[in-house]
Amino acid sequence: MTGEQPATSSPAPAAAGVPDRARGLARYTADLIPPGTVLVGLARSPYAHARVSSIDIQAALKIPGVLAALTPADFDDIALGHQGADEPVLTRVARYVGDGIVAVAASDQDALLRGIEALHIDYEILPHACSVDDALALDQPLHPAFLDNVARRFSAERGDWEAAQKRVSTWVEGTFQTQAVPHAYLEPRATLVRVYDDRLELVTGTHFPSVLAETYGEIVAGWGARLEVVTPDIGGSFGAKWEHPTHLVCLAFAHRLRRDVAMVLPRRDDMISGRTRVAMRIQMRIGATDDGELIAKETMIWADNGAYTGHGPSVTLAAAIRMDNLYRFSALNAQAQLIYTNNVPSECFRGFGSPQSAFAQEQLIDELAEQLRIDPIELRRRNAVQPGDTTLHGWQVGSCGFNDCLDAIKDRIQTHRRENPMATSDRYRFGYGIAGATHAISNRGYDHRFDRDMMSLAVEPNGVLRIESGEVEIGCGTVDLFAGIVADHLELDRERIRLVLGDTATVPHGLGCFASRTAFFGGRAALDASRRFAQLCGRLAIDIGLPADTAIASVIEAAVTANRTMELRVTGSYEPDHVTVPDESGYGNISPAYTYATHGCCVRVDTATGLTTVVCYWAAHDTGQVLNPQRARGQVVGGVVQGLGFALAETTLVDDRGHMQNPGYLDDRVATFADAVPIECIFTPTFEKEGPRGAKTIAEPPIIPVAACVANAIYDATGARQWRLPMTPEWVWRSLCAKGVLAPDRTAD
Amino acid sequence: MQVTLRVNGKLSEVPPSFIGRRLLDYLRAELGLTGVKEGCGEGDCGACTVLVEGQPMCSCLLLTGVLDGREITTIEGLPETFLAQFSAACAEYGAVQCGYCTPGIAVMAAWLQAGGSEVSAQPITKLLEGNLCRCTGYQQIIEALSALQ
Ligand code: FES
Ligand code: FES
Numbered sequence: 088m089t090g091e092q093p094a095t096s097s098p099a100p101a102a103a104g105v106p107d108r109a110r111g112l113a114r115y116t117a118d119l120i121p122p123g124t125v126l127v128g129l130a131r132s133p134y135a136h137a138r139v140s141s142i143d144i145q146a147a148l149k150i151p152g153v154l155a156a157l158t159p160a161d162f163d164d165i166a167l168g169h170q171g172a173d174e175p176v177l178t179r180v181a182r183y184v185g186d187g188i189v190a191v192a193a194s195d196q197d198a199l200l201r202g203i204e205a206l207h208i209d210y211e212i213l214p215h216a217c218s219v220d221d222a223l224a225l226d227q228p229l230h231p232a233f234l235d236n237v238a239r240r241f242s243a244e245r246g247d248w249e250a251a252q253k254r255v256s257t258w259v260e261g262t263f264q265t266q267a268v269p270h271a272y273l274e275p276r277a278t279l280v281r282v283y284d285d286r287l288e289l290v291t292g293t294h295f296p297s298v299l300a301e302t303y304g305e306i307v308a309g310w311g312a313r314l315e316v317v318t319p320d321i322g323g324s325f326g327a328k329w330e331h332p333t334h335l336v337c338l339a340f341a342h343r344l345r346r347d348v349a350m351v352l353p354r355r356d357d358m359i360s361g362r363t364r365v366a367m368r369i370q371m372r373i374g375a376t377d378d379g380e381l382i383a384k385e386t387m388i389w390a391d392n393g394a395y396t397g398h399g400p401s402v403t404l405a406a407a408i409r410m411d412n413l414y415r416f417s418a419l420n421a422q423a424q425l426i427y428t429n430n431v432p433s434e435c436f437r438g439f440g441s442p443q444s445a446f447a448q449e450q451l452i453d454e455l456a457e458q459l460r461i462d463p464i465e466l467r468r469r470n471a472v473q474p475g476d477t478t479l480h481g482w483q484v485g486s487c488g489f490n491d492c493l494d495a496i497k498d499r500i501q502t503h504r505r506e507n508p509m510a511t512s513d514r515y516r517f518g519y520g521i522a523g524a525t526h527a528i529s530n531r532g533y534d535h536r537f538d539r540d541m542m543s544l545a546v547e548p549n550g551v552l553r554i555e556s557g558e559v560e561i562g563c564g565t566v567d568l569f570a571g572i573v574a575d576h577l578e579l580d581r582e583r584i585r586l587v588l589g590d591t592a593t594v595p596h597g598l599g600c601f602a603s604r605t606a607f608f609g610g611r612a613a614l615d616a617s618r619r620f621a622q623l624c625g626r627l628a629i630d631i632g633l634p635a636d637t638a639i640a641s642v643i644e645a646a647v648t649a650n651r652t653m654e655l656r657v658t659g660s661y662e663p664d665h666v667t668v669p670d671e672s673g674y675g676n677i678s679p680a681y682t683y684a685t686h687g688c689c690v691r692v693d694t695a696t697g698l699t700t701v702v703c704y705w706a707a708h709d710t711g712q713v714l715n716p717q718r719a720r721g722q723v724v725g726g727v728v729q730g731l732g733f734a735l736a737e738t739t740l741v742d743d744r745g746h747m748q749n750p751g752y753l754d755d756r757v758a759t760f761a762d763a764v765p766i767e768c769i770f771t772p773t774f775e776k777e778g779p780r781g782a783k784t785i786a787e788p789p790i791i792p793v794a795a796c797v798a799n800a801i802y803d804a805t806g807a808r809q810w811r812l813p814m815t816p817e818w819v820w821r822s823l824c825a826k827g828v829l830a831p832d833r834t835a836d
Numbered sequence: 837m838q839v840t841l842r843v844n845g846k847l848s849e850v851p852p853s854f855i856g857r858r859l860l861d862y863l864r865a866e867l868g869l870t871g872v873k874e875g876c877g878e879g880d881c882g883a884c885t886v887l888v889e890g891q892p893m894c895s896c897l898l899l900t901g902v903l904d905g906r907e908i909t910t911i912e913g914l915p916e917t918f919l920a921q922f923s924a925a926c927a928e929y930g931a932v933q934c935g936y937c938t939p940g941i942a943v944m945a946a947w948l949q950a951g952g953s954e955v956s957a958q959p960i961t962k963l964l965e966g967n968l969c970r971c972t973g974y975q976q977i978i979e980a981l982s983a984l985q
Contacts, residue, residue, distance in 0.1 A: 103935070105923070105926060105927045105932045105935075106923045106924075106926075106927055108926075108932045108934075108935030108938055109919075109922060109923035109926040109927070109931075109932050109935070109938055109942065110871075110911070110922075110923050110942075111870075111871025111872075111910075111911035111912065111938065112871070113935045113936075114870070115873070115936065117870075118864075118870035122865055122866075270970075271970055272934070272936075272970055273873075273875045273934065273936040273937050273968065273969070274873070274875070274934070274936045275874075275875070320934075320935065321934060322873075322875075322934045322935070322936030323933075323934040323936060323970050351874075353877060354875070354876040354877055354878065354880075564933070717928075717929070717930035717976075718930055720930060720976070721930040721933060721971075721972055721973075721976055724972065724973035724974075724975045724976065725933060725971050725972050725973040726973075727973060728972075728973030728974065729970070729973070751876065751878060751880060752875075752876055752878075752880040752881055752968055757968055757970065758973075758974075759965050759966075759967075759968060760960070760961045760962075760964040760965050760967065760974050760977075761961050761962060761965045762974075763961055763973070763974035763975060763978060765975075766973065
């Protein structure tokens with residue numbers, strides 16, 4: 088596409104449902120880039136920490152096909168970050184290997200690569216820190232405003248700690264290390280910016296188009312332009328795709344060149360600059376009485392923020408306190424700090440901070456059970472949170488099926504044990520493990536203004552009902568769920584419904600996909616919109632001279648004939664009224680409902696190699712009423728397998744200069760078909776009166792207990808506790824050595 | 837140098853600007869066959885899988901120049917009867933989430949159904965080891981593919 092641009096936008100794309108996706112008809116950002124679009128690339132820092140002393144772009148600009156270059160000076164007063172604006176678009180100080188310094192725009196790929204190569208950038212290398220300990224010891228700040236490199240501190244003290252301590256007869260404790268893991272979604276980050284008269288249209292897969300429109304909209308307004316955000320189909324995210332400097336680089340080039348521009352990150356660039364799960368060191372102790380009453384829990388967390396602040400603060404706070412809400416403790420004390428390092432910026436990742444803290448907590452609960460000689464399921468059962476409770480952190484528990492989940496897993500393990508007597512040998516040891524989890528459906532603290540969702544229903548001139556929502560389809564089944572609710576409620580044919588999601592020019596506001604809120608909030612908005620739509624149809628029917636109870640489909644038909652479809656448009660919404668904005672320590676009823684889970688597994692540990700094989704896995708979830716069992720099962724199985732990757736294999740390896748050693752799928756060890764394990768998915772239904780048709784949500788919870796569950800099984804098999812993730816053969820083998828558990832043929836060498 | 841491919845049954849001559857480039861780029865950028873996805877560009881993920889003379893291959897690893905005269909099939913060129921069955925099975929078993937891996941898996945499924953000698957000798961999980969899916973955890977894809985066999 089050249090200088091002439093169409094003056095009006097193309098119609099908003101309809102989000103693809105499963106049948107279209109299966110036929111390869113879904114359109115992701117990269118599929119929408121027309122030939123001839125200006126391509127954008129970045130020169131990235133090869134150093135973990137360095138000041139850019141000079142930049143020369145002249146040679147690059149002389150290369151045929153290179154159209155323009157942008158440097159840090161073009162973005163001087165802009166910093167990105169929803170929870171701590173500290174990330175430059177292009178930076179004068181590189182804070183991780185891969186930090187963007189100069190951006191180049193060119194008419195084709197070859198010119199782009201030659202242009203980037205022709206840049207002259209000089210660096211003054213600074214001392215770097217790629218671990219939280221190094222960062223705390225570093226005698227210079229990575230960000231000038233944070234002299235000790237601590238980006239954020241949290242402290243949450245609840246209950247009467249002194250009194251509680253006196254009641255404790257047994258303490259268990261441990262220090263656990265969790266790792267950074269790339270989200271490894273299959274669709275690399277891609278951005279397309281289309282230029283219209285006074286308007287820039289940002290096309291990119293994201294969790295929150297409305298927030299992007301707000302954040303970037305202000306910046307773009309400063310350039311005298313307007314911004315809309317369009318969300319096409321999204322090839323996975325799992326908590327990664329929020330704001331990103333590449334968006335603004337593309338917007339700036341498009342504005343300057345008055346041409347459509349696009350940038351698709353190569354997989355390696357995506358991994359080194361993409362974002363990772365927040366790595367944490369968690370020191371924890373839990374105290375109980377002799378008869379197994381959980382009394383007190385103390386948590387200290389050192390979290391690796393990486394170079395810039397994504398959702399690290401929320402994640403760290405969540406890790407510090409959320410899993411506490413699973414049991415009826417008397418007193419809690421959590422301290423956490425989020426520390427800047429020269430690693431790739433961290434982000435939220437499915438489960439928020441809970442997979443990290445569950446790894447610590449659920450192992451310690453097992454440890455307590457062993458010391459107190461109480462069955463681990465029984466210990467959890469006795470202390471489990473119950474419907475009607477208000478937890479120490481202020482969560483008002485509505486429906487809660489944690490006990491049912493525990494019972495279901497107990498039953499599965501007993502049956503499996505009975506039916507599969509394991510041939511434990513000196514070398515191969517079998518063991519069972521369990522772990523519990525809880526998760527919030529939304530997070531009222533996320534946007535202090537409101538936590539609301541809206542949906543519009545409108546009839547197109549041809550009689551198709553259009554659903555418009557600010558939420559996005561990120562692979563969890565939003566399209567089918569919304570369409571299903573509306574189709575059911577209005578008794579319409581699914582074929583006559585079209586969805587437009589996440590196009591900020593046309594759809595009503597939605598906060599976006601986080602904390603597993605879409606089905607719950609969007610579902611309630613869908614029900615509200617459907618009810619209003621039915622009423623409207625009733626009124627129109629009378630007006631046209633039909634009985635008030637005429638079927639909706641017939642009213643729509645009549646409206647088409649009478650040319651009155653324009654009148655059939657409503658907006659519904661949902662905003663829970665019993666949630667509260669949490670205080671700084673995280674206290675508050677942050678979500679309209681909460682979900683619960685228990686997982687169980689059987690593992691085989693090869694004591695000669697440390698290799699852990701998951702033989703069987705059971706996942707029991709209380710997610711309220713299950714609206715779509717097939718979809719829900721997909722979320723559970725997918726979450727468990729991602730969790731097994733986190734537990735056993737995936738990690739981000741960084742060398743001593745801060746270079747990522749494994750920025751690719753194979754080296755990162757993402758699970759393949761060959762790693763598929765048999766997973767039984769069990770729903771123990773409750774009825775959540777606040778949810779759409781009694782439902783809660785399911786996207787994030789399945790990953791939370793996995794690492795802890797496997798660790799407990801390894802302990803059961805071998806007697807060796809697991810203090811660090813991932814539990815690769817090497818580290819499990821080391822833990823066996825430390826315990827003196829080794830196969831006879833290997834103890835000799 | 838002249839390179840002519842038969843793509844989804846149609847003869848197409850590769851223009852000079854695409855000779856020496858990846859088959860993936862030619863299919864997507866020149867022919868508009870965007871069902872073929874790029875996940876990694878390194879042969880690791882299988883999102884770009886196409887059939888070359890009936891054999892599944894990563895189109896990100898093939899240069900157009902070496903393919904003169906070959907028959908290439910992308911998801912767009914799979915028979916409608918197969919696509920109808922495949923998409924019905926995906927819907928029934930919940931085998932699609934974000935869908936980015938799906939076109940590559942559809943091509944593999946078509947190859948499985950054609951049933952060569954390697955196919956019968958090995959389990960699906962082995963044959964599809966080169967196709968990554970980050971969303972589903974594989975179980976429901978395996979169920980859908982088994983139902984199609
Ligand atoms: S894009 Fe070809 S294998 Fe990943
Ligand atoms: S469905 Fe998302 S990668 Fe397979």
